[in-house]
Structures are given as structure tokens and as C-alpha cells.
Amino acid sequence: MLSKVLSRPATPEDIPLISALHDRVFGPGRFARTAYRVREQKGTGAEISRFCRLAASDDNRLIAALRMSEISIGGKKGAILLGPLVVAPEYAGQGYGRALVTEVIEAAKAAGLKLMVLVGDEPYYGRFGFKPVAPGTITFPGPVNPQRILALELESGALASFSGQISGR
Ligand SMILES: CC(C)(COP(=O)(O)OP(=O)(O)OC[C@H]1O[C@@H](n2cnc3c(N)ncnc32)[C@H](O)[C@@H]1OP(=O)(O)O)[C@@H](O)C(=O)NCCC(=O)NCCS
Numbered sequence: 001m002l003s004k005v006l007s008r009p010a011t012p013e014d015i016p017l018i019s020a021l022h023d024r025v026f027g028p029g030r031f032a033r034t035a036y037r038v039r040e041q042k043g044t045g046a047e048i049s050r051f052c053r054l055a056a057s058d059d060n061r062l063i064a065a066l067r068m069s070e071i072s073i074g075g076k077k078g079a080i081l082l083g084p085l086v087v088a089p090e091y092a093g094q095g096y097g098r099a100l101v102t103e104v105i106e107a108a109k110a111a112g113l114k115l116m117v118l119v120g121d122e123p124y125y126g127r128f129g130f131k132p133v134a135p136g137t138i139t140f141p142g143p144v145n146p147q148r149i150l151a152l153e154l155e156s157g158a159l160a161s162f163s164g165q166i167s168g169r
Contacts, residue, residue: 003057007099010052010065018054018065025086037142038069038081038168051080051104051111055096063088064096068104071117073138074164080108081166082118101128105152114158117151117166119144128152139165 010018051068064087071081082104087097105128108116118125119140122132130150138149153159 003059003061005055005057005063005096007053007055007103009050010048010054010067012048014054014062014065015048017056017060017062018067021062021065021086021088022084025089026084038071038140038166049080051107053100053103053107055100063091064100066097066100066104068108069168070113072167072169073115073117073162075167076162076164078112078114078158079162079166080113080116082116083120085120097124098127101125105154109154114153114155115151115162116154117149119148120150121148122150125150125152133159137163141165141167 047069049068049070051070053066053068054062055064056062064085066085067083069081070077071079073079082101085097085101105116116130117133117138118130120130122130130152132147133149133151135146135149138151140149151159
């Protein structure tokens with residue numbers, strides 16, 4: 001029988017499973033990713049925010065994980081950083097990535113957050129409404145390709161009120 005897939009908020013107990021999936025998909029260079037640097041600013045480097053989600057089978061095999069970090073931009077709160085999103089290769093292209101992203105967008109809106117930011121592929125994230133940010137408007141504490149900085153307004157017009165460097169604090 002096929003096991004059922006459940007999507008749920010991630011908990012600190014899920015960190016080893018999520019880290020193992022990141023290792024498998026991204027390899028050992030993953031700590032250089034800027035999303036990890038932003039989380040390091042929070043203290044432990046391994047924090048799970050209330051918005052992190054995962055999809056797992058009912059026998060607890062991890063299928064997809066989406067890390068989310070609440071951030072400030074230029075000292076202003078109300079924004080959230082998406083990433084990394086990782087789907088186990090054998091489950092890619094089956095809608096798990098799309099489902100998790102859709103769920104966190106809804107949750108962030110419901111919580112009153114204003115802006116979601118990520119570094120990623122516009123052809124993938126454009127389908128959720130993410131758009132490129134004008135280069136130089138929003139900057140990261142690590143090296144990122146400015147062409148890949150995308151933002152989604154969770155509240156209409158929010159992008160205009162955020163500029164400056166992203167911080168995990
Ligand atoms: C990229 C990734 C997150 C997508 O998740 P997924 O569950 O496989 O994708 P979904 O099933 O939600 O969506 C599939 C669709 O996205 C498209 N797609 C997948 N990756 C894409 C990319 N990088 N750019 C553009 N489109 C992409 C597929 O072609 C497919 O298109 P279709 O719906 O028109 O057929 C996943 O494949 C993955 O983990 N890849 C390796 C890690 C990675 O690159 N993560 C992103 C950086 S944070």
C-alpha cells in the first residue's frame with residue numbers, strides 16, 4: 001500500500017532529517033548558502049521558525065522541507081525569508097514544492113507579515129507571484145546574485161516600504 005503524505009509544521013526534532021536531506025541534495029557546500037548565514041544571526045544556526053514546513057510519509061520519510069526565517073530589512077520587521085526549499089529527488093516534479101510554498105504564503109499572510117523574500121529561480125517562483133527586486137534595494141549579509149533576489153508582496157504595495165540589508169534579528 002502506498003503511504004500517505006502529510007504536510008505539517010516542522011519541529012526541532014525534525015532538524016536531523018531536514019539536514020540529511022539538505023546534505024543529499026545540496027552537498028557539503030550548503031553552509032555557504034546565504035539563507036544559512038541569515039539563520040546563524042539568530043544564534044544557533046539551526047532554529048526552526050513557526051513557518052517552517054515539511055511533507056513526510058506516514059512512516060516518517062521526509063519528502064520535502066521548506067525553511068523559513070523571520071527577518072528584518074533595513075531594521076524593519078514584517079518580512080520573511082523563504083529557503084532553502086528542498087524536495088527529495090525521487091519525489092521531484094510531483095507538486096510537493098508547490099504545495100509547501102503555497103501553504104507558507106497563506107500562513108504568512110494570515111500572520112500579518114508584509115513581504116516574502118527569496119534567492120532563487122524566477123521561472124519557478126514566478127508562478128506564486130514572486131517578482132525580481134530592483135538591484136540594490138534589498139541586500140543580503142552574504143554574496144548573492146542580485147538578479148535572483150525575488151519578493152512577493154503579502155500586502156499590496158509592501159515592497160515600497162522595505163529597503164536595506166536583511167538581518168535574521
Ligand atoms: C526546485 C524544487 C524545489 C521544485 O520542487 P518540486 O516539488 O520538484 O516542483 P513542483 O512539483 O512543485 O513543480 C514542478 C514544476 O516546476 C518546474 N520547475 C522545477 N524546478 C524549476 C526551476 N528551477 N526553474 C523553473 N521551473 C522549475 C517543473 O518543470 C514543473 O513545471 P510544470 O508544473 O510546468 O510541469 C525541487 O525540484 C528541488 O528541491 N530541487 C533541488 C534543490 C533546489 O534547487 N532548490 C531550490 C533552491 S532553494
